[in-house]
Amino acid sequence: MTPVAAVRDAGLAALVAFGLFAPLVGLRTDVVEGGLALRGRWDDVAWLVLLAFVGRLALLLLAGRRLPRLTLPAPLARAGQYAAPFFLGLALLLPWLPFIERYELDLGILVLTYVMLGWGLNIVVGLAGLLDLGYVAFYAVGAYSYALLSLTYGLSFWVCLPLAGILAAFAGVLLGFPVLRLRGDYLAIVTLAFGEIIRVVLTNWTELTGGPNGLSGIPRPGLFGLSFTSEEGGFADFFGLDYDPVHRVIFLYYLILGLALLTNWVTLRLRRQPLGRAWEALREDEIACRALGINVTVTKLTAFAIGAMFAGFAGSFFATRQAFVSPESFTFIESAIILAIVVLGGMGSQLGVAVAALLLIGGTELFRDLAEWRMLIFGAAMVVIMVVRPRGLVGTRTPSIALGEKRAIGGTYVSEGH
Amino acid sequence: MAYALQQLINGVSLGMIYGLIAVGYTMVYGIIGMINFAHGDVFMVGAFVSLITALLLGLGGGAAGPGALLLVLLAGMSVTALYGWTVERVAYRPLRGSFRLAPLISAIGMSILLQNYVQVAQGARVKPTGTLVPGGVTLMETDGFAVQFSYVQMLIIVVTLAVLAGFTVLVTRTPMGRAMRACEQDRKMAALLGINTDRIISLTFVIGAALAAVAGCMYLLRYGVIDFYIGFLAGVKAFTAAVLGGIGSLPGAVLGGLLIGLIETFWSAYFSAQYKDVAAFSILILTLVLMPSGLLGRQEVEKV
Numbered sequence: 001m002t003p004v005a006a007v008r009d010a011g012l013a014a015l016v017a018f019g020l021f022a023p024l025v026g027l028r029t030d031v032v033e034g035g036l037a038l039r040g041r042w043d044d045v046a047w048l049v050l051l052a053f054v055g056r057l058a059l060l061l062l063a064g065r066r067l068p069r070l071t072l073p074a075p076l077a078r079a080g081q082y083a084a085p086f087f088l089g090l091a092l093l094l095p096w097l098p099f100i101e102r103y104e105l106d107l108g109i110l111v112l113t114y115v116m117l118g119w120g121l122n123i124v125v126g127l128a129g130l131l132d133l134g135y136v137a138f139y140a141v142g143a144y145s146y147a148l149l150s151l152t153y154g155l156s157f158w159v160c161l162p163l164a165g166i167l168a169a170f171a172g173v174l175l176g177f178p179v180l181r182l183r184g185d186y187l188a189i190v191t192l193a194f195g196e197i198i199r200v201v202l203t204n205w206t207e208l209t210g211g212p213n214g215l216s217g218i219p220r221p222g223l224f225g226l227s228f229t230s231e232e233g234g235f236a237d238f239f240g241l242d243y244d245p246v247h248r249v250i251f252l253y254y255l256i257l258g259l260a261l262l263t264n265w266v267t268l269r270l271r272r273q274p275l276g277r278a279w280e281a282l283r284e285d286e287i288a289c290r291a292l293g294i295n296v297t298v299t300k301l302t303a304f305a306i307g308a309m310f311a312g313f314a315g316s317f318f319a320t321r322q323a324f325v326s327p328e329s330f331t332f333i334e335s336a337i338i339l340a341i342v343v344l345g346g347m348g349s350q351l352g353v354a355v356a357a358l359l360l361i362g363g364t365e366l367f368r369d370l371a372e373w374r375m376l377i378f379g380a381a382m383v384v385i386m387v388v389r390p391r392g393l394v395g396t397r398t399p400s401i402a403l404g405e406k407r408a409i410g411g412t413y414v415s416e417g418h
Numbered sequence: 419m420a421y422a423l424q425q426l427i428n429g430v431s432l433g434m435i436y437g438l439i440a441v442g443y444t445m446v447y448g449i450i451g452m453i454n455f456a457h458g459d460v461f462m463v464g465a466f467v468s469l470i471t472a473l474l475l476g477l478g479g480g481a482a483g484p485g486a487l488l489l490v491l492l493a494g495m496s497v498t499a500l501y502g503w504t505v506e507r508v509a510y511r512p513l514r515g516s517f518r519l520a521p522l523i524s525a526i527g528m529s530i531l532l533q534n535y536v537q538v539a540q541g542a543r544v545k546p547t548g549t550l551v552p553g554g555v556t557l558m559e560t561d562g563f564a565v566q567f568s569y570v571q572m573l574i575i576v577v578t579l580a581v582l583a584g585f586t587v588l589v590t591r592t593p594m595g596r597a598m599r600a601c602e603q604d605r606k607m608a609a610l611l612g613i614n615t616d617r618i619i620s621l622t623f624v625i626g627a628a629l630a631a632v633a634g635c636m637y638l639l640r641y642g643v644i645d646f647y648i649g650f651l652a653g654v655k656a657f658t659a660a661v662l663g664g665i666g667s668l669p670g671a672v673l674g675g676l677l678i679g680l681i682e683t684f685w686s687a688y689f690s691a692q693y694k695d696v697a698a699f700s701i702l703i704l705t706l707v708l709m710p711s712g713l714l715g716r717q718e719v720e721k722v
Contacts, residue, residue, distance in 0.1 A: 019500045023493075024463070025539045027470050036545060038473050131519065178707045185453045185522065189657060190706050193699035196654070200699075204692040332650065336526045343523045372542070376534035382527025387512045390520035 003061070010057035017052030021045045084351050091257055095250045105249045107365055109256055109321065113314055114361045116260035118341040118353040120310030123267055125339065126348035127276065128303035129283025131188040134175070134195025135338050138168040138308035140202060140330035142315025147215045147325050148208070157221035161316050168312025169305040171198075176304035180297055183286075195335055202327040214326025221320050223251060252321055259317060263310045264350055270306070277401060279303055280348075284414075337361075337378075344385050346392025348414060355393055420560045425687045426680070431571040431640065433679020434578040438633035439656035440663065440671035441585070442626030448602040448666040449622050450514070455525035456505055458653015459532035460627045463501050464634025465644045466536055468494035469545060472638075487550070487639075491577070494631040502627025503620055505532075511616070529649075536646040544645045551639055574636045581632050582672060585625070589668065598622060602666070651695065655682070658702040664715020673713060 026045040027038045094100060094108055117139065124132045145164040149155045155163075175194050179187055202209045209215065220228065228248035241247070270276040278299045282289050290296055319325045341360055345352030360378070367374045385393075398408050439461050446454040471493040475486050509528045513521045554568030589595035600608040601618045609615045637652070638644055659678045663670025678698055685697040705712065 016500065016504060019497065020504060023467050023470050023497050024536065027474065029470060029473060029540055029545055031541075031543050031545065035548060036469075036473055038470065131522075178703060182706055182710065184518065185447075186661070186706055186710065188522065189453065189654075189661070190703050192654065193658075193702045197696050197699050200693065200696050333530065336530065340523060340526065343519055347519070372534065372538050375530055376538055379527045379529070379531030379534060383509045383524050383531060386520050386524040386527065387509070390513060390516040 006057055006060040009060055010053045013056035014049050014053035017049045018045065021048045083355075087351075087354060095253055102246055102249060105246070105253055107362065109249070109253050110365075111358055111361045112253070112256045112260050113318060114338065114341060114357040115354050116256065116263050116314045116317075117311060117338045118345065118357050119260065119263040119267060119350065120307050120314065121338050121342050122348065122350070122353050123270075123279070123310070124303050124307035125342050126353075127267070127271065127283065128279040128300065130300060130303060131184060131339075132191045132304075132307070133188045133332075133335050133339060134191035134193070134198075135307070135311060136330045136332070136334040137175070137195040137198040138171055138311035139315040139318070139334070140198055140327075141168045141171045141308075142312030143319040143325045143329070144202065144209060144215075144315075145312065146316030146319045147218045150219050151215060151217070157219070157316070157320050161313060164316035165309040165312040168315065169309040171312075172304040172306075172308025173301050175308075176301045180300055192332060192335070195330075195332060199327050199330050199332075202330070209327075212327060214324060214328075216324045218319050218323045218325065220248065220323065221251075221255070252317075256314075256317055256321075259313050263313075266306075266310075267350065272401070275299070275302060333375075340382050344382070344392055346394035349392065349394040352392055352394030359393075420558060420563045420565050421687070423557070424563075424565045425683050427565070427567055427571055429680035429683035430676060431574045431679075432683055433659075433676035434574050435633045435636050435640070435675070436652070436656045436659045436678050437672040437675025438578055438581070438629045438636070439652060440659040440675045441582075441668060442630050443657050443660040444663070444665055444668060444671040445598075445622050445626050447660070449598070449605070449619055450510070450521075452510070452518075452521045453525065453657065454505075454510075454623075454626070455522065455653075456509070456528040456532055457626065457630060458649035458651075458656065459529050459536075460498060460502055460505065460649070461630040461634045461637075461652055461656075462644070462646060462649030463532060463536065464494050464498040464627070464631030465638045465648065466540060466545075466634075466646075467497045467631065468635040468638050469547060469644060472547065472550065487573075491632065491635050494635045495628040498631035498634070499624045499628040501532075502623040502630075505627075506620055506623040511619075529653075533646055533649065540646065542646065544643050546643045547638060549642055570639050574640060577632065577636065581629065585629065586668070588625070594618075594621065655695075655698050658698055658705075661702060662705050662712055664712025666716065667712070667714040670712055670714035 022045055025048060026040060026042055028041055029036045030039055091108075091112070095105060100108075117135070121132065121135045124130050124135070142164040145167045146157070146160045149160045149163060150157070175191065179190050182190055203212050205211070222228065228245075228251060267276075271280070278289070278294050279302075281292075281294065282296065282299050282303075286296060289299075318329070322329075337360065341356045342353055344360065345354070345356030360381070363381075364374050364378050367377055370377075439457065442457050442460070443454060446452065446457070468490050471490045472486075475489060505528055509524045510521050513524055549570075551568075551570045551573060554566050554571070557565040557567050559565070587595075589598060597608065597613045597618050598621070600611070600613060601615055601622075605615050608618075633652075634644075637648070655678055656675065659674035660671045661674070662677060663672070663674030678701070681701060682694050682698055686694040689697075
């Protein structure tokens, strides 16, 4: 493109930007006494228009220049064999690193929760190819199961954890049955509706769930009966340590790390079994699966149930960490974030999911001072990553089973399900 | 009886709003086969632009004349159409021909982006506008219950019908509409016959956004309060309407919108207002499970 044409195009982009931003950015509505008032902010509009002009111009001129394409996939794939042990080692040693404080540990717990949720959803979306936009519903079922069981019957965390998983798996089957025949976008929308139904019920069933106020005072977990309190017989007392609230945080960190690794391990093992292979076959071609005698109903339901079970585990962990649950934590946006982690990481790739969770959750945490800008950047990042790398950050997949040598294949050769 | 009549009026005017949004979903789905997840937020942008225009014209609080309302509507439609165009250009066009989940994720990102952009630009607080079109007529009065048919509701019904009539003419009678229908039937073939499919897809987004802006403007007039989050629920319900009517079918979208509006209104009137969203969502699930092609949709043939 010639410079003149590029400038003209950029001028048009600036004009469009003016049309977009002049009303919504340029005129801010403020709630004042007796109604609303408008406040002009034309300098912001001018900056945005200038940004659109320069950005578009740079994009056009650089696109003509034929930059050497960013070859991320090849080195990343080669580094891939070292990346997984590296991240694992880092995760295991994190609490003992010198510069790690309470805040970093909390962030680590948050990221690991999303890694676990991402791995759980990866079973449903990445392996079985069932697009689930209501995954947070199972997370909520797990969290409320633990909260209610422990508050009502006084059951301990370790008893409730499997129960919460089982209940969430039941919810998964409950959702799975009606949607067996649906595919693709329809499935996405129905699962979204299911997630919203769960949230609305949690909000309105005040007698059971406490309504919008949620449930508080959820008991904390202990380690083999040792509680993380300063009193006698607690963890610190038993081991003769000085009481430090960080002990509990470190314990929670290893708890979620263990749960996440369990998810990963189960997924990797299942992928080699007939069930896991049936999931992947289902993702590639449902009709062929039927022709080969795979029970599609059972295969889909197990994917939903096992994916939901891990969400249930993560949910009860969430409840015990926060000691508080409310419907606010289980909005659609959570489902969208988890799905984004799976897809941006590269569907079906365990490492990709972990990296994406680290990038998205840890990355947006960097912008936490910008408060309301955080989600704006998050949304923009989702669009940009999709446009630049539609197959996700990790561009290759290793087949679960292969004749002869296992070789990594490009992500484009993997079907995304139905 | 009087109570039911009142609910009927409320339901129809609400359903009209859903129908207008649903048309945008169904058009985009018909042509490029994706759920434009950001469409609900485009509707929200339309409501905000209408609000800002109304304030610019000095309509805060008091009653508005028909000329001013028309101006608000037109400003809302044109700016929102520009948003629709930009969304398609930035987030969807680069992904055309990519794998199918990519545009959906991009659309979800766009939805988050639009919502938070409006929140940052306009503030998170709810914006009350007061009544712009006050008054109405009392249709009947029995046992102390008066059936009100407000001017706003009349306006919604009249404007929606007019806009939909214009839209129908556009789709069925003009060369542009023919090109759109051709793209819907077979995009590749349409391109071979000399139709600029990219332009037609852009146009689809522009028209869909303009219709959503009409809905946004009507929503603003009807409820008098908006915030940056109204797009999500309205979007999901309008999508439900599109699915109920049969996705890809334009009259189906309007019919579905009316049904969803009526179901929601009657549900909250006779059962429980808290669970009205559950009713709408359950209908979505039931429709998809029992009747996936909707009321007026075509049966999808599965090709191997």
